[in-house]
Amino acid sequence: MERLKPRTLSGFMELLPAPQMQMERIMEIIRSSYALYGFTPLDTPLIESSEVLLAKGGGETEKQIYRFSKGDSDLSLRFDLTVPLAKYVALHYAELSFPFRRYQIGKVYRGERAQRGRFREFYQADIDVIGDEKLDITNDAEIPAIIYTVFSRLGLKRFQIRINNRKILNGFYAMLGLTEKAGDIMRTVDKLEKIGPDLVRAILTDDLGIADAQADEILQFIAIRGGNAQVLAALEAFRGRNEVFDEGLGELATVAGYLGSFGVPESNFAVDLTIARGLDYYTGTVYETTLLDHPEIGSVCSGGRYDNLAEYYTDRQLPGVGISIGLTRLFYVLGEQGMLNPDVPTAPTDALILPMTQDLAPAIALATALRAQGIRTQLYTEQKKFKSKMNYADKLCVPYVLFLGEDEISEGVVACKNMRTGEQVKLAPAEAVETIRAAIAEKAACPPIRE
Amino acid sequence: MERLKPRTLSGFMELLPAPQMQMERIMEIIRSSYALYGFTPLDTPLIESSEVLLAKGGGETEKQIYRFSKGDSDLSLRFDLTVPLAKYVALHYAELSFPFRRYQIGKVYRGERAQRGRFREFYQADIDVIGDEKLDITNDAEIPAIIYTVFSRLGLKRFQIRINNRKILNGFYAMLGLTEKAGDIMRTVDKLEKIGPDLVRAILTDDLGIADAQADEILQFIAIRGGNAQVLAALEAFRGRNEVFDEGLGELATVAGYLGSFGVPESNFAVDLTIARGLDYYTGTVYETTLLDHPEIGSVCSGGRYDNLAEYYTDRQLPGVGISIGLTRLFYVLGEQGMLNPDVPTAPTDALILPMTQDLAPAIALATALRAQGIRTQLYTEQKKFKSKMNYADKLCVPYVLFLGEDEISEGVVACKNMRTGEQVKLAPAEAVETIRAAIAEKAACPPIRE
Numbered sequence: 001m002e003r004l005k006p007r008t009l010s011g012f013m014e015l016l017p018a019p020q021m022q023m024e025r026i027m028e029i030i031r032s033s034y035a036l037y038g039f040t041p042l043d044t045p046l047i048e049s050s051e052v053l054l055a056k057g058g059g060e061t062e063k064q065i066y067r068f069s070k071g072d073s074d075l076s077l078r079f080d081l082t083v084p085l086a087k088y089v090a091l092h093y094a095e096l097s098f099p100f101r102r103y104q105i106g107k108v109y110r111g112e113r114a115q116r117g118r119f120r121e122f123y124q125a126d127i128d129v130i131g132d133e134k135l136d137i138t139n140d141a142e143i144p145a146i147i148y149t150v151f152s153r154l155g156l157k158r159f160q161i162r163i164n165n166r167k168i169l170n171g172f173y174a175m176l177g178l179t180e181k182a183g184d185i186m187r188t189v190d191k192l193e194k195i196g197p198d199l200v201r202a203i204l205t206d207d208l209g210i211a212d213a214q215a216d217e218i219l220q221f222i223a224i225r226g227g228n229a230q231v232l233a234a235l236e237a238f239r240g241r242n243e244v245f246d247e248g249l250g251e252l253a254t255v256a257g258y259l260g261s262f263g264v265p266e267s268n269f270a271v272d273l274t275i276a277r278g279l280d281y282y283t284g285t286v287y288e289t290t291l292l293d294h295p296e297i298g299s300v301c302s303g304g305r306y307d308n309l310a311e312y313y314t315d316r317q318l319p320g321v322g323i324s325i326g327l328t329r330l331f332y333v334l335g336e337q338g339m340l341n342p343d344v345p346t347a348p349t350d351a352l353i354l355p356m357t358q359d360l361a362p363a364i365a366l367a368t369a370l371r372a373q374g375i376r377t378q379l380y381t382e383q384k385k386f387k388s389k390m391n392y393a394d395k396l397c398v399p400y401v402l403f404l405g406e407d408e409i410s411e412g413v414v415a416c417k418n419m420r421t422g423e424q425v426k427l428a429p430a431e432a433v434e435t436i437r438a439a440i441a442e443k444a445a446c447p448p449i450r451e
Numbered sequence: 452m453e454r455l456k457p458r459t460l461s462g463f464m465e466l467l468p469a470p471q472m473q474m475e476r477i478m479e480i481i482r483s484s485y486a487l488y489g490f491t492p493l494d495t496p497l498i499e500s501s502e503v504l505l506a507k508g509g510g511e512t513e514k515q516i517y518r519f520s521k522g523d524s525d526l527s528l529r530f531d532l533t534v535p536l537a538k539y540v541a542l543h544y545a546e547l548s549f550p551f552r553r554y555q556i557g558k559v560y561r562g563e564r565a566q567r568g569r570f571r572e573f574y575q576a577d578i579d580v581i582g583d584e585k586l587d588i589t590n591d592a593e594i595p596a597i598i599y600t601v602f603s604r605l606g607l608k609r610f611q612i613r614i615n616n617r618k619i620l621n622g623f624y625a626m627l628g629l630t631e632k633a634g635d636i637m638r639t640v641d642k643l644e645k646i647g648p649d650l651v652r653a654i655l656t657d658d659l660g661i662a663d664a665q666a667d668e669i670l671q672f673i674a675i676r677g678g679n680a681q682v683l684a685a686l687e688a689f690r691g692r693n694e695v696f697d698e699g700l701g702e703l704a705t706v707a708g709y710l711g712s713f714g715v716p717e718s719n720f721a722v723d724l725t726i727a728r729g730l731d732y733y734t735g736t737v738y739e740t741t742l743l744d745h746p747e748i749g750s751v752c753s754g755g756r757y758d759n760l761a762e763y764y765t766d767r768q769l770p771g772v773g774i775s776i777g778l779t780r781l782f783y784v785l786g787e788q789g790m791l792n793p794d795v796p797t798a799p800t801d802a803l804i805l806p807m808t809q810d811l812a813p814a815i816a817l818a819t820a821l822r823a824q825g826i827r828t829q830l831y832t833e834q835k836k837f838k839s840k841m842n843y844a845d846k847l848c849v850p851y852v853l854f855l856g857e858d859e860i861s862e863g864v865v866a867c868k869n870m871r872t873g874e875q876v877k878l879a880p881a882e883a884v885e886t887i888r889a890a891i892a893e894k895a896a897c898p899p900i901r902e
Contacts, residue, residue: 004506006542006764009524012496014539016546017553024492036822038800038829041475045463045572046497046558047517055455066498066526068519070562073460075517088465091457095467097846099833101799102468107497111521121496131833138811138832145819261815263823313457348552349489360589364712368596371487372714378489381589382550382582395548 011112011120013328018346018397023331025344025448026154027105030125030325033150034103037142039127042102044084046109050074052087055312064110077109081126081324082309089130090313098132099139105327117336119328128322130309135319140285140305141255143323144269145262147289147301150325155341155447158292159300161264162272165252165285166304168235169276171245172221175238176214184208186276189222193274193295197223222273228256231271248284255285283307287323293451297333301325334449341450345443347397349378350436354389356405363404366414366429373433375440393419399443400436462563462571464779469797469848474782476795476899477605478556481576481776484601485554488593490578493553495535497560501525503538506763515561528560532577532775533760540581541764549583550590556778568787570779579773581760586770591736591756592706594774595720596713598740598752601776606792606898609743610751612715613723616703616736617755619686620727622696623672626689627665635659637727640673644725644746648674673724679707682722699735706736734758738774744902748784752776785900792901796894798848800829801887805840807856814855817865817880824884826891844870850894851887 008014015023035041050067053076066077078084081104089100105125112118127146129139144161151159166186173182188203197219204215224234235249252271259269277286284305291297303323310318334340351370355363363379370377378398380389393401403415408426416432417424418439427435459465466474486492501518504527517528529535532555540551556576563569578597580590595612602610617637624633639654648670655666675685686700703722710720728737735756742748754774761769785791802821806814814830821828829849831840844852854866859877867883868875869890878886 003765004503004763006503006538006761007500008538008542009496009498009500009526012498014495016543017491017493020492020494023494035799036825036827038803038827040468040799041471042468043471043474044465045460047460047463047560047572049458049460052455052457066519066521068517070517075460087457087459091459092467097843099831101829109498121498134833136832136834138815138830141815142830149822258811258815261812261819263819310457312455314454348486348491352489360709361712364589364592364709368712368714371600374487376487376489378552379589379593381587382585383587392548 009120010114011118013119013121013332017348019335019340021346021348022340022344022448026331027123027125027327029153029448030150030327031103031105033146033153034125034127036149037101037127037146039101039103042085042088042104043106044078044081044088044104046077046107047075048078048084048087050076052313053078053083056083061110064112066109066111078106079110080108081106081124082128082322085126085128085130086310087313089318090310090316093314093316098130099135100130101127102130103127117329117332119332122326122328125325125327126322128309128320130318130320133317133319135321137251137254137285138258140251140321141258142262143285143287143303143321144255144259144264147287147323148262148264148268151289151301153447155449156291156451158451159268160270160290160292161268161301162270162275162288162290163252163255163285164271164273164275165248165255166276166282167244167248167284168252168273169248171242171248172238174244175242176217178210178214181208181210183280185210185218189218189274190276192222224273228266228269228271231273232256251284277302277304281306285321294333294337297337300330339449339451341446341448343443343446344448345397345399345440345446347399348376349396349398350376350440351378351400351402351432352393352396352398353377353379353402353404354386355379355381356403357409362409366402366404369429370433370436373437375433375436399439400432402432460571461565462569464570464572464783468799470786470791472797472799473791473795473899477782478574478576478778480604480899481601481778482554482556484597484604485576485578487600488552488578488597490552490554493536493539493555494557495529495532495539495555497528497558498526499529499535499538501527503764504529504534507534512561515563517560517562529557530561531559532557532575533579533773536577536579536581537761538764540769541761541767544765544767549581550586551581552578553581554578568780568783570783573777573779576776576778577773579760579771581769581771584768584770586756586772588702588705588736589709591702591772592709593713594736594738594754594772595706595710595715598738598774599713599715599719601752602740604898606900607742607902609902610719611741611743612720612752613726613739613741614703614706614720614736615722615724615726616699616706617727617733618695618699618735619703619724620699622693622699623689625695626693627668629661629665632659632661634731636661636669640669640725641727643673675724679717679720679722682724683707702735728753728755732757736772745784745788748788751781790900790902792897792899794894794897795899796848796850796891796897798850799827800847800849801827801891802829802851802853802883803844803847803849804828804830804853804855806830806832807854808860813860817853817855820880821884821887824888826884826887850890851883853883 147161204210275288282304286304288299289301305321307319309320353363367377367379401417413426416427598612652666655661726739733755737755739750740752756772758770760771804814818828818830852868864877865883867878
């Protein structure tokens with residue numbers, strides 16, 4: 001038979017078993033953290049009608065869509081989890097209770113140019129809180145707490161959640177009489193970290209035609225720095241000159257003010273007036289999250305407040321606030337940076353049983369007993385040399401190998417070898433369970449990321 | 452703005468939050484059960500190169516494939532998890548340890564005719580054990596134990612795992628000199644339950660041209676019934692007449708013989724000579740699982756032993772044994788039959804905090820404290836009437852609502868209302884945690900399926 005060379009498409013992550021276990025661990029921490037804040041899991045189709053998915057239309061994204069026909073249907077793969085959420089909420093509005101809080105961890109598709117570290121299939125891990133007509137600002141204040149919980153549990157300490165409020169920016173530009181140019185200005189200002197203040201100023205004056213004096217004010221404004229109290233105090237000096245600005249400042253002060261009660265340390269949080277998010281979509285609070293020692297990675301968790309989730313599908317005003325973690329890229333970058341913790345257990349089993357008798361019934365009964373106690377157990381019954389069986393256990397990083405020969409069976413014990421220390425002891429099955437369980441519990445506390 | 456009517460494609464399951472929670476519970480039980488037996492999780496792309504995915508080519512399946520172009524690439528969505536596994540094992544052979552045990556729970560795509568209860572996007576939940584050149588028969592014996600664990604944990608009691616061995620069938624037909632017709636005969640015999648013995652006999656004689664005497668022998672053979680010991684004893688009468696038959700009988704006896712040690716009760720297990728599985732793919736042990744009170748559902752978990760997983764990609768002989776649960780269809784059918792347990796917790800949160808003060812800091816601090824103790828907690832901070840807040844808790848089936856007013860704050864307590872009993876008591880936060888935790892633990896033991 002002619003063989004076909006097996007391959008995986010470029011831009012599609014396919015992990016070996018050990019890194020897959022690390023990925024699973026990270027996903028499980030994100031999932032349980034989201035659930036802790038009262039978000040419900042959703043699972044929507046990967047394929048939607050193109051008409052529905054592309055209702056908003058246009059833009060860079062549309063070119064990247066995986067779009068195809070099947071029978072008479074014009075179909076597309078989802079390119080984010082937000083549009084499917086908008087569809088879901090509009091479609092099932094009558095059956096949902098608001099505020100509707102959902103998380104979704106799922107794959108999305110973008111046919112980007114293939115490039116190292118760029119993925120065409122990647123996981124997003126999103127939460128959104130959707131209100132019916134209104135949504136209280138406290139929801140915005142809770143988001144940084146969720147980000148903090150997720151990243152702390154993953155094992156990170158040196159990260160910073162940066163927040164801003166689009167109304168402050170919009171209000172500020174209105175004060176300067178630059179409302180019509182506010183979008184362009186913010187997109188420019190958003191590049192401050194990448195291109196520096198001189199180039200930002202040049203774009204403002206030369207490309208956007210902003211007067212020198214106003215460009216200076218803009219640069220002064222976005223240069224406001226310091227602790228959160230300092231920044232908020234500096235902003236107070238502008239209060240009373242524009243309604244939108246005042247509203248945004250009130251919101252930002254509320255969000256910042258509640259963060260202590262939400263358990264977010266001051267050191268993991270910064271009011272940062274340079275954050276605007278490139279999208280026109282956001283209308284209030286905006287978030288970015290950066291790793292302090294790896295600014296080159298950019299934001300690992302971003303989002304914000306929007307006025308209207310589902311305007312393409314319904315007349316109902318559905319404001320929301322949400323964030324997204326680009327999980328596949330994050331995992332890739334952590335791997336590149338050597339930040340995936342090698343101590344995270346990656347073995348598919350806690351105990352590998354090597355039967356040393358012809359009749360396998362006692363070894364099988366032992367496996368059954370261990371599994372009944374919640375110990376992940378594998379029976380190794382292949383006809384191989386002893387050395388190759390131990391190699392197998394080694395390669396898989398199995399923590400405990402259990403030998404069961406005639407002697408052990410007649411004594412009612414099992415020979416239990418700790419593969420890390422090399423120590424081997426005879427234990428009653430119940431003792432073996434306790435030994436293995438203690439080792440599992442210790443390992444379970446091991447965070448998947450190390451700084 | 453013109454609105455577009457939101458819709459979800461037909462044949463694509465999209466669940467409301469409460470049934471989604473039931474689905475998640477079922478998936479989690481399957482996942483943890485698979486893991487208990489030492490299987491490692493895999494996650495492969497949903498899109499593969501058409502050339503790779505369709506290497507085997509032809510057949511009914513190919514017409515159902517979602518196939519499309521993107522740039523120069525001819526791409527297809529996976530239609531099962533077995534072909535991607537074959538590709539994975541062939542591609543990563545050098546980096547894997549054998550036997551390689553993996554589970555995968557993922558969506559697959561088949562453009563079937565839209566029909567009630569038929570899905571175009573559906574979950575499969577698969578396990579496979581892949582050997583390098585050889586794979587011990589004990590692996591085949593372990594599979595029914597895994598099926599038993601999964602379905603028992605889901606809450607089912609009245610199910611039966613039926614097993615057979617293709618070698619017994621092949622050997623039997625060889626005895627009759629009908630080897631060349633064995634495939635056709637088995638596909639016919641496979642329909643016995645659906646069409647009855649008379650029609651089976653008619654197809655054998657009229658369509659396949661089998662002599663009356665041989666057709667009678669075939670019907671007698673597949674009519675062998677009784678307890679497992681009886682069936683195996685009846686088969687012993689044929690021993691010595693055909694090598695393949697003897698080998699198959701030996702394997703079947705080994706599998707049946709170890710099931711007690713694997714913890715599978717005799718009542719959940721039957722040797723059934725009518726089981727052949729429609730596919731030519733299987734070469735040894737074959738499995739089907741039926742719900743005794745719902746035979747109309749057909750098999751809910753099927754699989755078997757195969758000689759060569761990846762023959763289209765590699766010269767290496769990679770025998771394996773595996774099973775698949777068609778999860779989306781199973782969930783749908785359970786819903787139709789009223790078998791989804793309504794007592795499974797579906798609330799997105801364990802506790803809903805209703806702050807009764809202007810300053811939300813104490814309520815937020817309470818939420819933070821509960822979350823630190825692992826209690827899923829939601830703060831309700833919308834400006835609504837009290838009644839509508841309680842309606843919200845009711846609709847979401849939230850088990851506990853916590854009120855925090857000036858009195859409670861000054862007393863250092865929280866008013867904790869059990870929404871099921873209506874009982875409301877003032878508790879210290881630590882007591883509230885214990886109360887809620889006990890309720891969670893009780894609910895956590897609740898199986899997602901009821902018979």
